[in-house]
Amino acid sequence: MIAPTKGVAPQRALLTVGAQILMASERQSLTVTQAWRRLQKWRTENDHKAPVPFWWFVLALDVLYALGTVELRDDILVFREASRAA
Known part of the structure; x- marks a missing residue:
């Protein structure tokens, strides 16, 4: 589920979708x-x-969030810089 498996295609793995979120957002602060x-x-x-459903x-x-890459502040997603995420 987090990483690709037999049942989860690589383009649907949560790490992949998370990386796509980062690329699509260009690390700008956005609403959900x-x-x-x-x-x-x-x-x-x-x-x-x-397909990737909303859930x-x-x-x-x-x-x-668990990786320290994003947080929610006042209903805005704030993406942290790579050097500060660790």
Whole structure:
């Protein structure tokens, strides 16, 4: 689920979706809705056809939070710089 397995395609693994969220957001502060829309647009533009439902997107955000990459401040997702995430 977090990493690709027999049952979870590489383009749907939570780490992959989390990385896609980071690329789509360009590490700008966004609302959850804006991040969701940017991810959908990014996946379409980059020909990722495997569906990612909203709840899977939220799980990917949870993984990013657990890794110290994103936090929620006043209903805004704030992405930390790579050097500060550790």
